[in-house]
Amino acid sequence: METSLNTKDFYYDLPEELIAQTPVEPRDASRLLILDKNSGAVSHRHFHDVLEYLKPGDCLILNDSRVLPARIYGVKEETGARVEFLLLSPKGNDIWEVLAGPGKRAKPGARFSFGDGLMTAEVLEIVEEGNRLVQFSYQGNFYAVLDQIGQMPLPPYITHKLEDKERYQTVYSKEVGSAAAPTAGLHFTKELLKQVREKGISIGYVTLHVGLGTFRPVSAEKITDHKMHAEHYWLPQETADLINTTKKNGGRVIAVGTTSCRTLESVAKKEGCIKESGGFTDIFIYPGFSFQVLDGLITNFHLPESTLIMLISALAGRENVLNAYRIAVQEKYRFFSFGDAMLIL
Template sequence: MKADLFTFDLPPGLIAQVPAPSRPASRLLVLDRASGELAHRTFADLADLIPPGDLLVVNRSRVIPARLFTVAEDGRKPSEILFIEDLGQGCCTAMVRPGRRFRPGASHPLPGGAAATVLEVRPDGLRVLRIEGAPDSVEVFRQHGEMPLPPYITSRESPPDRYQTVFAREEGSVAAPTAGLHFDDPLLDRLRQRGVGIGEILLHVGPGTFKPIETGEIEDHVMHAERFRIDPDLAAAFAATRARGGKVWACGTTTVRTLESALRPDGALATGWQETRIFLRPGHVFRAVDHLITNFHLPRSTLLVLVAAFATRERVLEAYRQAVAAGYRFFSFGDAMLIL
């Protein structure tokens, strides 16, 4: 399919720069994928929409303050380092800017007296860095880094915790699983009291999630690899939900990707650490997920293609057109969709 089929017009003023005043106060556009009907709700209504006995699955990954600036030298502007993955023994992979300053052997002073030395330039442009003068490669980012907000968010007014979900516990993402940003603890409590099961996956979101499709055909796009983990308690809850005829509600595209990748031919979830390069696009038959909670995504993104695969391209783009007309807020800090 042509990548140009996954575009839409969006006024810049609808790109959310700050989150809603409270997490569940976001608007919720409900799309019935069978009929194409749309309904306008608020996210707090979700507690009335998920039936007792169903299972809601969320991603518990926590965002690292992964954006770090070097100490300026010789009157030059600081360079930028975006942490990607801890390699152990004080080393990590990172995206850097400007790249010409990060050739093998180059060393850059960091805040707090640490330094980053370039060990390798990988074919994809990532650098392998050794962080010296810090307990490990992550600690200097924890102490001195900034939240890696997407480039379309130019405001810095929001407190850092609004770019974390309330169930974020295990550190490792460089971008938030944004569909989860709309939940707060009272809403989760209402769901539990209603009899909704809440399970967790772990997938650390990498920068490839937001890489646009640059090929003419979506089938030619090379999907990034991501590691994820399914714990036995989630596998058991998933099996029990299916056995009683309940539905599985995925919070976010990372959760969909994880569940669809982990599903075995016998209908059970494989447990433990796994890796996926799955590209969920039109034609995929969804077997693990029945309903999807998601934000509004960028044009020509693999995330938009995933949503189109779930609900058909025509219905998703029509829903986006209606959302634009109704003034919904888009992207990471924006409003949400529920696809039934």
Template sequence: MKTSEFYYDLPEELIAQHPADKRDESRLLHAMANGEVEDLTFKDILRFIRPEDVLVINNTKVLPARIYGHRPEKEEHIEVLLVKEIEKDLWQCMARPGKKMKVGGTIEFGEGLTGKVEAVTEDGLRHIRFSYEGVFIEILERLGEMPLPPYIHEKLKDKDRYQTVYAKYEGSAAAPTAGLHFTQELLDAIRAQGTEIAEITLHVGLGTFRPVKVDEVESHEMHSEYYKIDEKAAEAINRAKKNGGRVIAVGTTSIRTLESCMQKNGKICADSDNTSIFIYPGYEFKIVDAIVTNFHLPESTLIMLVSAFYGKDAILKAYGHAVKEGYRFFSFGDAMFIEKRES
């Protein structure tokens, strides 16, 4: 399967540079089971979520992981982006300019926070050990910026708009963006109609932004991310399936978590692990019945995932409709509700 088969033309002006004024008033493209689409507003999603269903959300929290510093007694500007915690205070990081971040080198960030480069990997990532006084997360909150994707060029005025309203556990280098559309009021309305909401965790890595650079899809090596499903969430998901309800996954991160658990255990159960699952057309979904998701980059692993669920031709047709109708794309853009196709 060729990577080029997942390309589509997108005018640059449709790449959203800021979030919608109100989270649940972004647009929603409903991709129906019969292959047709309809244009709605996100809060209309209540029409499609039934009392017997379970809505699965990813409660990861984005770290303000972009920090700036300099080498001792140097006037310079070094950007460090925390990607993944290896062990306490030792982080896998991206750094630029990388030539200034050699093994053994020290960088000062302010407020007593310093970092020492312990290793440089083959792909140019740095392993940096941080030293500080106090609580690391609190220092990051004061010094750091949200690690917005490279296609967003405007400054984010409110850090909270790159967090879901249900974010709990720090660890992500990017937001699970499908969840950005939910307000607390909308979640309350979903619960009020009898639908259970199951919270799982997957810490999003920067690999989610990396393009597929190989010609053949099957040759792509997927990045690894940490996930966790607790007993409460597992019980809610299994209860919904037992009662004839659907598992509605909010975002590709929730999908990857659920399908990884099924692939590993043959069932949904309390589990934590690292996953590098790569879902592309030909994959047989084992647990997910419907998807809430944003619009994804051309030739990305994420558009391959939704193509596997809905069909490549059908997804590209829906994307073509979205482009024609002026939907907003990517992290701060509009959303889709995708039903499982009729066989």
């Protein structure tokens, strides 16, 4: 692996007005930048044109994780002081690790009420990074109550209110558990997926629950000093069979999103092949990485100096990627979660 790269080598200049605040309608009307990973050549299309670049015998791998409406607002029972919780990960028995703000109100033993009492919570302890372990109480189904009282945990750079919660979910989302959307998939409509299948391109699903660490900037100067957060993944046998058959028949495996990519490459690294597998992955993909599974990637435009821009640089070359980003800025593409897409082949 290339070890001489610094975080600043993945910087690019982005005018703030190019950060998309709202999604495009319909979903597949967003723009699509095509990047040839070998030559670095760039062309400009719309997302629904993706069909022209997919061939019969290829397969698309989609992450079917669904975002939790994980941001909840409530009051401290003794004082009525307002508090915000962001649910990070379940620990079993209705205990969750949460990010609490303001933290000084959430000391061990403190009790809170959410949604006019639909859910209550008691802080059990303070854990690493100042997060809280919290015990929730409620009537009925936890996720049903959360659906009533929770809001989507939109990334910090999106300041507009989201009118329709479903616009921060993919049309194929199923397995609840992400703290952020696998955003490359937001561009697909049900109709476009139908057309993909009709063209003879197979679709397989993996699950990777996206953690908030996705948005954490890389603070280490050398990228090799950066520690990735772990995320839970699952690759079913059905998807493993599909990938292996595609490869055997000379088709290409194209991941939709960096989360799908990380799942596939994690399994290949851990198992030595593609087969049913689950667990936690903290795989960090940067230039010098040798891809075992991936032939192509559909992805959004990522933050400067992020692990995600490092991942796509591993696939298409840092210079090619930074050049494509410079062109995207000139052409006024929309960036980040609700922005436009890129196809790397």
